[in-house]
Amino acid sequence: MAVANTAVGKSKNKAITGRSKVPKPKPLKKLSPEPTSATTRMITYSIDTKIIFSVCAFFLFFELSMNAKNNAQLQYKNRLKERQASFQSEELVKGILAHDRLALASALTLLESNKAEHIQVMDEVIERILPYTGNSLRIGITGVPGVGKSTFIEALAREVFKTPENKLAVLSIDPSSPISKGSILGDKTRMNELSLHPNAFVRPSPSSSHLGGVNRSTRESILLCEAAGYNIVLVETVGVGQSETAVHAMTDFFLLLMLAGAGDQLQGIKRGIMELTDAMVITKADSGNELKAEKAKGEYTSALHLFPQRENNWIPQVFTTSSLEAKGIDAVWSEIDKFHRWSVSNGWKEENRKRQLVSSFEEQIHQVLLHQLQSKPQFQEKYASTLNRVLSKELSAHRAAESFIALFFSA
Numbered sequence: 368m369a370v371a372n373t374a375v376g377k378s379k380n381k382a383i384t385g386r387s388k389v390p391k392p393k394p395l396k397k398l399s400p401e402p403t404s405a406t407t408r409m410i411t412y413s414i415d416t417k418i419i420f421s422v423c424a425f426f427l428f429f430e431l432s433m434n435a436k437n438n439a440q441l442q443y444k445n446r447l448k449e450r451q452a453s454f455q456s457e458e459l460v461k462g463i464l465a466h467d468r469l470a471l472a473s474a475l476t477l478l479e480s481n482k483a484e485h486i487q488v489m490d491e492v493i494e495r496i497l498p499y500t501g502n503s504l505r506i507g508i509t510g511v512p513g514v515g516k517s518t519f520i521e522a523l524a525r526e527v528f529k530t531p532e533n534k535l536a537v538l539s540i541d542p543s544s545p546i547s548k549g550s551i552l553g554d555k556t557r558m559n560e561l562s563l564h565p566n567a568f569v570r571p572s573p574s575s576s577h578l579g580g581v582n583r584s585t586r587e588s589i590l591l592c593e594a595a596g597y598n599i600v601l602v603e604t605v606g607v608g609q610s611e612t613a614v615h616a617m618t619d620f621f622l623l624l625m626l627a628g629a630g631d632q633l634q635g636i637k638r639g640i641m642e643l644t645d646a647m648v649i650t651k652a653d654s655g656n657e658l659k660a661e662k663a664k665g666e667y668t669s670a671l672h673l674f675p676q677r678e679n680n681w682i683p684q685v686f687t688t689s690s691l692e693a694k695g696i697d698a699v700w701s702e703i704d705k706f707h708r709w710s711v712s713n714g715w716k717e718e719n720r721k722r723q724l725v726s727s728f729e730e731q732i733h734q735v736l737l738h739q740l741q742s743k744p745q746f747q748e749k750y751a752s753t754l755n756r757v758l759s760k761e762l763s764a765h766r767a768a769e770s771f772i773a774l775f776f777s778a
């Protein structure tokens with residue numbers, strides 16, 4: 368404050384005493400006389416032209432050098448992006464193979480992304496971790512919302528962790544309700560207890576919309592979990608759509624959870640899903656519900672007998688459980704374990720995995736081909752007109768597809 372007051376005081380004094388210097392006005396320059404002769408005008412004209420040319424040349428040079436600089440910058444940025452991408456995939460692969468949960472979580476997040484550079488990174492990562500995958504038991508679990516899936520998974524995990532070396536990854540596929548546009552599995556944080564276990568990893572499966580969709584991203588998520596050291600991978604889905612068929616096609620053991628007395632219709636369980644199950648569980652067999660559960664068990668056991676024999680000769684059993692009272696969960700886990708040992712020893716696990724890979728490869732061919740056909744501008748018009756002919760019943764869908772694909776291959 369004192370310093371400020373002194374400064375103000377000094378300037379006031381100068382103003383009062385008039386000691387501050389006022390610059391004197393400079394004398395005006397004399398204007399040069401107007402050129403009068405023709406020679407002088409010619410000289411002036413040639414000087415002006417030279418100046419204009421020099422200015423133009425300068426701007427041209429400036430423009431060219433700026434363009435070159437921009438190009439160089441763009442190239443540098445692209446190279447940096449490429450290096451970052453490879454660096455990222457390098458880091459991710461290292462982290463995943465070192466069983467680092469953070470690296471696994473980052474990779475799963477990238478799987479969800481539609482950005483070209485992220486897709487490229489993840490393609491690289493998946494390819495590099497492939498040799499370290501396949502060594503897990505893949506379990507699919509399905510059942511309508513409210514049947515008790517997440518509570519059951521937590522109870523099952525307690526059984527799993529009785530063997531301390533076991534590491535369990537849980538991926539939940541949430542197909543989202545097409546009507547409410549919301550989550551079917553529920554936005555609430557599920558499986559809180561399990562999420563905190565050091566040997567567990569719980570994540571919603573990435574619902575990627577890029578080429579291959581949910582099926583591809585769930586398959587790739589399973590691979591990432593395996594490479595990150597999880598020897599049991601559980602894929603949970605809601606038994607109300609197509610997702611359970613997809614999950615069956617990417618797991619070794621498929622478990623269907625049912626409520627006693629709710630009726631198959633009410634539970635939306637289609638006959639087709641029962642045909643896929645390797646075991647059925649009647650949940651909530653407690654609080655006076657035990658008898659109803661036992662009755663349902665008998666009914667479903669008879670119903671399962673009506674299905675033709677499985678190709679692998681496995682006979683699916685029905686269990687009753689109470690996750691809240693931890694009843695019957697051990698029996699389900701030992702059934703899964705029994706199936707696993709049995710399918711490894713008789714070669715079914717390997718055979719089934721091979722078949723799954725074949726159908727996954729074929730499914731990807733369909734997806735990639737369709738994407739190419741729809742996205743190439745030269746085919747878009749033809750695609751629209753062929754589709755119109757199908758819609759107006761002029762052409763059968765099969766003939767239309769044949770002629771359209773023939774066009775693609777002849778191009």
Ligand code: GDP
Nearest residue numbers: 511512513514515516517518519651689690691
């Ligand atoms: P999800 O939607 O299939 O995952 O079902 P949840 O696990 O969230 O369970 C739905 C409801 O059923 C919750 O209120 C649970 O507490 C309840 N529940 C789950 N398992 C049992 C069980 O074994 N017995 C009883 N009585 N209730 C249960």
